[in-house]
Amino acid sequence: GAVVSQHPSWVICKSGTSVKIECRSLDFQATTMFWYRQFPKQSLMLMATSNEGSKATYEQGVEKDKFLINHASLTLSTLTVTSAHPEDSSFYICSARVPYFEAFFGQGTRLTVV
Amino acid sequence: QQQVKQSPQSLIVQKGGISIINCAYENTAFDYFPWYQQFPGKGPALLIAIRPDVSEKKEGRFTISFNKSAKQFSLHIMDSQPGDSATYFCAASRNTGNQFYFGTGTSLTVIP
Numbered sequence: 001g002a003v004v005s006q007h008p009s010w011v012i013c014k015s016g017t018s019v020k021i022e023c024r025s026l027d028f029q030a031t032t033m034f035w036y037r038q039f040p041k042q043s044l045m046l047m048a049t050s051n052e053g054s055k056a057t058y059e060q061g062v063e064k065d066k067f068l069i070n071h072a073s074l075t076l077s078t079l080t081v082t083s084a085h086p087e088d089s090s091f092y093i094c095s096a097r098v099p100y101f102e103a104f105f106g107q108g109t110r111l112t113v114v
Numbered sequence: 115q116q117q118v119k120q121s122p123q124s125l126i127v128q129k130g131g132i133s134i135i136n137c138a139y140e141n142t143a144f145d146y147f148p149w150y151q152q153f154p155g156k157g158p159a160l161l162i163a164i165r166p167d168v169s170e171k172k173e174g175r176f177t178i179s180f181n182k183s184a185k186q187f188s189l190h191i192m193d194s195q196p197g198d199s200a201t202y203f204c205a206a207s208r209n210t211g212n213q214f215y216f217g218t219g220t221s222l223t224v225i226p
Contacts, residue, residue: 042219049213097214103207103214
């Protein structure tokens with residue numbers, strides 16, 4: 001089946017620094033990828049929809065300048081958490097969907113800001 | 115507004131028992147209903163999915179029951195095993211769209 005690879009699986013960074021998370025679709029072209037944030041014992045919260053070659057669409061309440069999304073190719077989307085602070089610590093998950101079929105999720109990235 | 119409502123929030127089942135998780139939706143435009151299984155520290159993985167043209171789909175020990183008129187669907191896990199202990203999310207989407215709307219999740223614990 002199709003695979004979505006997310007990297008890194010965990011990262012610890014200092015407050016004020018930026019962190020980049022990569023999401024790759026390994027064997028299919030994903031014109032659209034999704035970025036989610038998940039707090040402990042909670043559901044997935046959609047942050048933004050990443051469209052190849054165009055600007056991402058952010059959900060209400062998500063800071064565009066803090067969570068920069070780039071979808072430069074059909075197989076790669078990146079999420080950069082800029083000037084990270086402890087409250088940005090969370091589990092971030094990307095997803096890509098083959099139209100009319102299932103969605104595939106990355107392994108997730110555990111971000112800890114100290 | 116929660117597009118998909120899921121219950122219960124947590125569930126404890128004896129090994130060999132049946133686990134049942136329920137979901138309800140409002141948007142009649144939804145026509146794809148998957149269930150995802152998530153282990154701690156991992157991304158969700160597709161378990162089973164159904165489209166509204168059938169009322170039931172079975173894959174091994176996992177069955178989805180779908181009631182279009184009631185706008186409800188449920189996951190049944192037969193012969194539950196300790197390895198099934200995980201968080202389960204239902205979801206809904208439109209085939210022509212891309213976005214999934216997730217339920218709030220059910221934490222399942224299967225005790226030996």
